[in-house]
Amino acid sequence: MVTLSSADKVLKNVYLGVICDQLNKRTNPFYAAIQQGSELVNGKNAVAIIRNGINGGVGSGTESGALPAAKNSTYYQLIADLKNIYGTIEISDKALRASQNSANALVNLLNDEMEALLDSAKFNFGRMLWQNGSGVLTKVASLEGHSSTSEIPVEDTRNLMEGMTIDFANGNIEVSTGHTVSEINRADKIIRISPALSELSVIQAGTKICLQGSNEKEIYGLPYLFDHTISMFYNTPRSLVPAILPKTTTVSGELSSEMMQTALDDLEIASGNETDMILGSHETRKKYFAYLQTTRTNIDYMNLDGGFKALSYNGIPFVADRFCPDGEMYFVNTKDFRLASLCDWQWIEGENGRILTQIEKTPTYMATLVKYANLICVRPKGQACIKGFN
Secondary structure, three states: OHHHHHHHHHHHHHHHHHHHHHHHOOHHHHHHHOOEOOEEEEEEEEEEEEOOOOOOOOOOOOOOOOOOOOOOOEEEEEEEOEEEEEEEEEEHHHHHHOOOOOHHHHHHHHHHHHHHHHHHHHHHHHHHHHOOOOOEEEEEEEOOOOOOOOOOEEOOOOOOOOOOOOEEEEEEEEEEEEEEEEEOOOOOOOEEEEEEOOOHHHHOOOOOEOOOOOOOOOOOOOHHHHHOOOOOOOOOOHOOOHHHHEEEEEOOOOHHHHHHHHHHHHHHHHHHHOOEEEEHHHHHHHHHHHHHHHHOOOOOOEEEOOOEEEEEEOEEEOOOOOOOOOOOEEEEEEEEHEEEEEOOOOEEEOHOOOOOOEOOOOEEEEEEEEEEEEEOOOHHHOOOOEEEEO
């Protein structure tokens, strides 16, 4: 007979390994290429000591002259606090009891819940890799002439998906929380929320829209390296570490191979680093594809880890990511990134090691998946970005 205890064992012994494999290898090509582990974890932080430049104790001299003076390399300490990333599933007591006499019914029940959790976790983790840690999905657009408290105009819908639970915030203060995105009009950039706002005046143009409880609490994604509006850089003022910051180059005109090659050459000259992945939006990939066709250049494809495919630029995979902004292209060495994790994805265990625990005063059981992690780049200067092309 299926019991709460046996459901616990299935979640722990069967589903956990599948979840870890799917999230770590099938979220997107960039994430699949990043090294993961606890090597950089120190307490509740990820700490990396990085070297900038080369050793200064090298020089030429005479046969009897003085040896070159020793000169230590310059080191910097990068600190990133580990973020708390959660995913939950709920199973009603009624559904669980209906499955008591059928193992297949329980499997079907858990499969449906786990697939929904995986889809949500992949979407949100992939999204976080393309944000600066602020947790801002988008912002409220102009409310001029607008009166609805359930249909909200937004600046962008790229990071939004039906079913999300969102909060509205001004700065660090949440002004309205716990709204479900029930519908998205992507053409007009309007979202429908439930429940509606108590009154429209609680928000204004520029009010932040964040995933529930996530305001200023998400991991440092790739744009964090290049965002000079953030005053701190891994716990140090950016103004004090200009020598290790990555380079952003503003360009104009149509995307071309000359633009890309110039960025690669500048990066290699400045840092000696090799690029092993180029990242852009789907729109950017279409523009690049059209450029190759116009110039009658051979179009090559590459197979990447995790079953992903990518266009090839001189042997470097050019990956399109749904969350990368249009008009931007990133040149990275994935070996320089670490997803520092206190542990891999794990179930939070309650009393007696139980995974499924009853939600107080409800006939529903909840299980929570957790990962304590943050993304840290151990060679920021070895990454680059170009933006502004058509």
